[in-house]
């Protein structure tokens with residue numbers, strides 16, 4: 336295991352070096368329209384900022400025959416594997432566009448824009464993606480708090496043909512641990528710990544420095560099928576929808592969803608192996624992994640044996656639509672409740688439409704945690720509906736509505752300990768993108784979240800608690 340990790344790290348840093356070179360070259364050609372053959376041949380290294388493709392409609396990639404892509408003569412894209420069933424920026428996991436790849440091995444709609452920077456270096460299809468948010472956060476009420484902090488993520492991925500298949504490498508890091516072990520104030524958010532003794536309540540935990548270090552290998556089967564294997568330390572098992580900071584419907588919202596621990600909290604799992612198979616619009620996967628959530632030490636890599644499993648069925652019936660159902664058994668996810676295990680069921684649908692030059696994505700998701708511990712059996716459902724509309728690449732409107740049943744708001748010894756409360760949250764926000772420096776877009780935004788809880792919680796939270804954030808966002 337140790338040897339493998341070292342190898343992966345080496346490969347990833349080699350990849351980082353290659354990419355850095357690509358990014359420098361990328362700038363002149365990124366501004367040029369990709370469809371123009373002269374622009375592509377004039378710019379020596381092929382680096383294409385897909386998000387800048389005017390009116391790019393990846394949905395026409397149906398059948399993966401590039402000749403059907405009207406208006407975009409992709410064959411002029413230097414370095415692209417165009418022979419036979421080749422395509423621009425093929426996914427690491429199967430014979431479909433990289434735009435279908437969500438976080439981990441999850442699927443999103445084919446129409447999702449490919450974000451970040453893209454480049455072909457020899458046989459490598461490379462992608463870099465990242466963001467940084469500088470946030471001032473204020474949560475109202477007696478249990479509220481304020482904090483200024485930054486959250487960030489940088490991701491580098493690449494794939495290339497090796498032997499009969501495709502190898503994929505991915506590295507994702509975050510400087511979230513720098514915000515402090517207690518993360519940031521977020522009313523009614525629960526999950527994980529800051530000190531190994533008490534659970535974090537009304538706070539969102541920081542993410543770990545290493546969010547993903549993974550590798551995969553896929554083999555094409557027939558015209559539109561594939562099988563793949565994926566290992567990550569950390570990585571993301573086949574459970575839940577695409578994680579919140581990666582799905583377009585929530586990608587620009589700096590607030591973690593209350594449903595994080597109902598849907599996608601396993602997105603950083605220290606030790607995961609997944610086998611999957613896809614045929615056309617359907618993918619079936621199974622994962623084995625370490626069910627324990629990351630501990631309070633956020634800068635390290637944790638190892639623990641694989642004691643949990645999950646399975647997920649994904650279906651993209653239309654280019655604009657992606658759906659999944661998944662089920663997982665998480666053995667002892669919380670280090671503070673080692674005897675409690677969780678059976679998690681999730682279902683979600685994401686729709687992504689291009690409306691002229693605008694993008695609109697919406698996700699509806701349901702998750703349920705059935706907890707099975709020594710002295711309790713709790714069933715906690717959670718709902719999420721979130722949407723993001725990007726108007727003319729400049730104005731972003733986003734909203735999120737959630738409902739969870741949460742029994743973790745009070746600790747042992749407190750009067751309401753163990754009781755389940757239904758919490759609702761509705762938040763709306765806006766971002767104005769005011770500048771672009773090189774490949775980085777800068778936006779300034781704000782959001783307000785309205786919370787509602789049973790009146791028995793009023794003495795603790797006040798009558799109508801709110802969440803406010805203003806932020807500066809940089810995005811690759």
Ligand SMILES: [Cu+2]
Nearest residue numbers: 542595600602
């Ligand atoms: Cu998380």
